[in-house]
Amino acid sequence: MIEAQNISKSFGDHQVLKNVTVQFEPGITNLIIGESGSGKTVLMKCLVGLLEVDEGQVLFDRRNFSGMSFGEKKHIRQEIGMLFQGGALFDSMTVEQNVIFPLSMFSKMSSEEKRDRANFCLNRVNLVNVNKLSPSELSGGMKKRVAIARAIAMNPKYLFCDEPNSGLDPRTSIVIDNLISELTKEYKMTTVINTHDMNSVIEIGDKIAFIYEGQLWWEGTNNEILTTDNKEINDFVYATELLRRLKT
């Protein structure tokens, strides 16, 4: 379980996160949703340690991550997999080398074992015959899937996904969403997804945290979000004409 306890974060005079307390459960997909600029990306960066929190603490299974030194954080970071918005695949490496990279850094596997593990992870995300391709030769959806394969290569306990559907067509988005959801249940990971895609919210939102103006505004499930009478939630969920029509 990942816990954010009373975390605040400011940039200069602008306070982006205001005393946010939220828990993310293992084995389910936890979604952070909110409008652009609401602070959800900053929250995720604070959770993974890319930004230092000004106040409060982040706990990974009761281990105080935010209070650790760079060296101490390394051990927890090796338990984290992360899918970035653009994939963040290493340009200078092939697909296979990208997946093998964390294994080469932190495992004592032989070359053969590493290759087998990479193939297993690539097969798991339904990618075949792409091992020798470079990231520039892949489509957006394939890049995301390679990034997922790299993220799960080390059998992470925690998986973070920053807008996994951005730049993807609706059908590919559903494929990526379902893949993340399946992997979460299969490996019992604590998965945190940062999104503003309503399809993801409905499809895989086991637990949803709505961030509004830097505060945790609402928490619930994908069923509850459709029936809540919270005005800010409704403004966000039914922002599109299509959903408004479906509601009525």
Place this chain on the structure above:
Amino acid sequence: MQKIVNLAALIIMGLLYSFGKYLLLIRRVFSRPEKGSLYRKQILLEIDNLGIDSLGIVAIISVFMGAVVALQTAANIDSPLMPVWSVGFTTRQSIILEFSPTIVCLILAGKVGSRIASEIGTMRVTEQIDALEIMGINSAGYLIFPKIVASMLIYPILVVISMFLGIFGGFLATYFTGIVTIHNYIYGIEIYFEPYHVYYALIKTVVFAFIIASVSGFYGYYTKGGALEVGRASTKAVVYSSIMIILFNLILTQLLLD
């Protein structure tokens, strides 16, 4: 007057801030690597990328530089009191003391510095550096340390090659123009040779190599934004590396040739 003082204070504060940030980055760069074998592989790769790839331009510049120095020296020695071997002697001294270590490193600051800054800067804006950090890898060490070590290993070799080719360029110029005889040119090359001057040049080169890789790495590593900022970081890397090279050239010359 007050405005000028305030502006100067601001500039100095800015420089001190950047210098402090640079020192902190260098401390991270030289912290213990996660896996030595991977770093060794990276160093070999960077020797190829940053050094071997630059061999062509170093060779061309050195040959022409040597030829021009020989021709200019010959054109400026009118006095019969000056010995004819002065052309070879001046060419050798100019090439060894200044042209090969300093001019070649300035050219490498342009070619390699912009490459390092834009490569690392692009990795920053495409979140590849964040990906390394999330994995628990010291990204500064992984990306910059191999480049610094590779540069410090390969540039002295490039500079020695440049010295030979520069002197050879002077030889070609004298051979084809007949400004002095080949015998006199070679005699000038050999006379009053001090091996310490080569050591001095190599010490300078190692320092310049460190400056190029670390300063360029610094500007690339702290890039923020998008493609435009990567371009800016690349330009800053070249400008500041060149300024630092010129500054350290003066300091090292005073210290080592005093």
